[in-house]
Amino acid sequence: MDTRERLIESARELLWERGYVGTSPKAIQARSGVGQGSMYHHFAGKSDLALAAIDRSAEELRARADAAFAGPGTAMDRITAYFRLEREVLKGCPIGGLTQDPDVMADPRLRRPVEETFTWLTDRLAELLAEASNDRVNARATATALVAVLQGGYVLARAAGSVDVHTRAIDGALGLLAGYVASPQLCREGHLSGIRRP
Amino acid sequence: MDTRERLIESARELLWERGYVGTSPKAIQARSGVGQGSMYHHFAGKSDLALAAIDRSAEELRARADAAFAGPGTAMDRITAYFRLEREVLKGCPIGGLTQDPDVMADPRLRRPVEETFTWLTDRLAELLAEASNDRVNARATATALVAVLQGGYVLARAAGSVDVHTRAIDGALGLLAGYVASPQLCREGHLSGIRRP
DNA sequence: GTCTATACAACGATAGAC
């Protein structure tokens, strides 16, 4: 692996483990075994290297999701397959975690891949949901809720220090989803009556 | 407001905005208008002050949730009321956001209030769900999924730079939930058949 | 209790030799 590559991979690991604010150029150099001078030769600075790292992590996430979405079976099978993918739950989501980083959110270049990843993922899931439930109307909101369960699952699992919580969140979501797919109408009526109530 | 109080409140704001790693004692002093010496007189150091701040934020979150849970109407009404509470979505969850902070997760004293808050919230919600659906079996997983939607909603909203995404996630979740409450059996059967499939 | 002074490492980057 060449120097540039090692820097990107080390930066990815550190961004995942400690976030952007918590990661220093020095730490990246130490982990990659690349010297100060080399790093600044290949990248203009911390944020430049971080961008390369974030871009790659985003690409990886998309590729994994795409593989699950393109798998065999019904739309619901493929949604389920995506949710059941193995994840390093206690490390958190390498992309979602960045939303908590003030310096990432403040820099449009760093934030963009994060934003695009979730837009893409939600849209893709909404298509599959529309197919699974024959209900175009609620697909977008339902897809958003599902992606949120995944992201929130990381938060709860890290808080609890236990992978199980993430699993449980997904189980709960898939349970709700099964009812929805069996009868989207029921959810819709129930929801509307709930909205009217207050 | 006395000195100690101002320090805690400033620390709370900064922890919320920039996280623990991103917040320096100096920044807390600047925001609170309290001098270096005073701060170290009232608190042993950064983590000690942060603990006081986190404890208070956790208590506040609980109090708000409790107020919604103790409101009028059916169990489902009270769950809905909790989900419809006003939130500073783009700032993220003052407690959930801390799970992304490596130095908070690494320190048991700082992590504890975060863990306890989510355990408490999930349990409370599970009780209400059991009441609303007459289904004790899935209440825990469903409650976990719901709390995850809330937390993940913050993540997605911050990524998108838009409050709407959080609202949409909640709408999606409440829609799914309405179907579940109307027919818990349907969700359960559907879910089990989904689990069997792969 | 609060202030100022001091300390010493780490941060993020630049300079210039090789």
Next chain:
DNA sequence: GTCTATCGTTGTATAGAC
């Protein structure tokens, strides 16, 4: 391309006077 030296700033305190 990589190395070492250097730089000015901030982080996280401690010391001691008032």
